[in-house]
Amino acid sequence: MVTLLAASLLGVSAPNAPGTRAASATAATCAGLTLDVHPGVNRAGSKPAPASEAAPDAPRGSFSVSLPPYPEATPLSPWAASPYPETLLSAYLQTAGAEYQSSDSVTIVSAWFRSHLPACGWHTNGYWNGNASVFTAGRTFVSNANPDLSVEMSYGHGASDGSYIGYGVEWIIYPPRPAASYLHGPFTQVRIARRRPRNILPNSSLVQRVVHTTVRDRTEIRRLVSAINSVGGYHTVPALCLGGGAARFGGPAWLAFIRPDSSAVHAYEIGPGACLGLAVNSRRWLIDTGVVWKQILRLTRP
Structure with missing residues (x-):
């Protein structure tokens, strides 16, 4: 109780x-x-x-x-x-x-x-x-x-x-986070693909393009893993919200955490907040308050 x-x-x-x-x-x-x-x-x-x-x-x-x-x-x-x-x-x-x-x-x-x-x-x-x-x-x-x-x-x-x-x-009150949604390293690199909108001409509609980034810095990898493992909120039914989806935040993003033996753990983030979410190892959705997403944006900045 x-x-x-x-x-x-x-x-x-x-x-x-x-x-x-x-x-x-x-x-x-x-x-x-x-x-x-x-x-x-x-x-x-x-x-x-x-x-x-x-x-x-x-x-x-x-x-x-x-x-x-x-x-x-x-x-x-x-x-x-x-x-x-x-x-x-x-x-x-x-x-x-x-x-x-x-x-x-x-x-x-x-x-x-x-x-x-x-x-x-x-x-x-x-x-x-x-x-x-x-x-x-x-x-x-x-x-x-x-x-x-x-x-x-x-x-x-x-x-x-x-x-x-x-x-x-x-x-x-959210259900407990599944054990399989936690990342267990060590990881030698993280491959990130993030969809980024851009305007080709003034007043034109947004065009989506995907940028690819490979992170090999062990400190940056540990920081990202720690941020994902610190997420506490989890749900399978996202909140009903208005105001746009992943494109509003500059996403979504696909991540692959590569181990020394070349095996990988995959993650996918639509964006921060209870309306969107982060999936790890096919367990969705973790509620990222913005800590993880800010790191993804920083690591994929041009």
């Missing part, structure tokens, strides 16, 4: 403003609410999403997130509305939700979370307003410990000047 507490802080506090609750953060209050995520979008609060929404190799297991509960709030069942104003476009998204009601106003509740969640190891990553449901405002918080983990805090006006509180946890 994996339980992620964004931070464990003792005695962190902020001065109380008139009409607001105390915002002290302790390990107990930061972990007072624990939610278990499931693959896909958890729409009902307790049931996993349909399997069609999740990647077939999405990790199944016990993944829990600890969050601070609002003081004296009571659980809502059924939910007042969806706690997800929007969801991430990833087949590896896992979610969990919870909803509460409080006698305090939206102003007081939202101010409490704005001060309390940062003290528990989260930072703000945007806010929203709307009128599509009872939740009319909210704020996105991202874990300081894991950029793939966020919680949507949604607020709405309840009866008698009270409020509704929605927690919408979104966590992208």
